Amino acid sequence: MRALEGVIHGIEYFQSPNFNERPKDIAIDLIVIHAISLPPKNYDTELIKDLFLNTLEAGNDSYLRSINHLKVSSHFLITRAGQLIQFVPIHLRAWHAGISSFKGREECNDFSIGIELEGCDEEEFAASQYETLIELVNFLKQEYLIIEDNIVGHSSIAPGRKTDPGPHFKWNLLKSST
Numbered sequence: 001m002r003a004l005e006g007v008i009h010g011i012e013y014f015q016s017p018n019f020n021e022r023p024k025d026i027a028i029d030l031i032v033i034h035a036i037s038l039p040p041k042n043y044d045t046e047l048i049k050d051l052f053l054n055t056l057e058a059g060n061d062s063y064l065r066s067i068n069h070l071k072v073s074s075h076f077l078i079t080r081a082g083q084l085i086q087f088v089p090i091h092l093r094a095w096h097a098g099i100s101s102f103k104g105r106e107e108c109n110d111f112s113i114g115i116e117l118e119g120c121d122e123e124e125f126a127a128s129q130y131e132t133l134i135e136l137v138n139f140l141k142q143e144y145l146i147i148e149d150n151i152v153g154h155s156s157i158a159p160g161r162k163t164d165p166g167p168h169f170k171w172n173l174l175k176s177s178t
């Protein structure tokens with residue numbers, strides 16, 4: 001795996017409008033793992049892409065209506081089939097963490113990389129998703145010198161507000177492979 005101007009070579013890339021610059025001279029030293037499915041438990045990658053590209057049409061779906069005004073993004077999405085898609089170059093600030101805190105530092109978007117797994121709290125992730133995630137995390141750890149302690153779930157930087165990646169996420173598998 002290699003990146004050119006913050007974008008991984010050879011993968012699908014859709015530039016989300018939802019990003020800005022990181023604070024000057026800040027080190028990127030945190031990886032945040034998320035889970036998303038739209039609506040929850042429904043695996044339709046196009047809807048996630050639409051959300052991150054501000055093109056989501058909610059129709060009559062009440063859940064989609066409740067979120068389609070949000071301006072959000074993630075650097076990466078790993079689909080159920082294990083496909084890696086990128087939305088924001090790594091050196092830029094994606095909008096995935098929201099109100100958050102890591103080891104006393106607020107605004108985790110400033111210094112983190114966001115990885116969304118297509119999934120939900122109620123179901124296992126696919127083996128192919130772990131394969132892609134492990135390859136990506138190993139690449140990012142090496143590129144940005146990110147330590148093991150600084151790979152966390154959204155739930156741990158926004159406790160009480162977020163539950164993803166949820167109880168089925170295999171932290172042991174990730175930690176033993178990266």
Ligand SMILES: [Zn+2]
Nearest residue numbers: 034035154164
């Ligand atoms: Zn999340």
